[in-house]
Amino acid sequence: MTVEIVESVLSRQIDDLDPTLTRHGYSIKDLVEQFDCKAREIKALFNNTLDATRTAALREKLLRAGLPI
Secondary structure (H helix, E strand, O other): OOHHHHHHOOOOOOHHHHHHHOOOOHHHHHHHHHHHOOHHHHHHHOOOOOHHHHHHHHHHHHHOOOOOO
């Protein structure tokens, strides 16, 4: 197997927050229900477009729940 084949198959974003949580069984719907937030907030968190205050609050909740972030 060559490096080119591996690079063509693997995603460069494999270790981003969204794929990591998905691999651990957390969908956006699950996160919305568990952390009492809106789907657009979770999507913005994944895209690094959520305001800093809300990002800190959500990240704190995720960490306290033991999610792998």
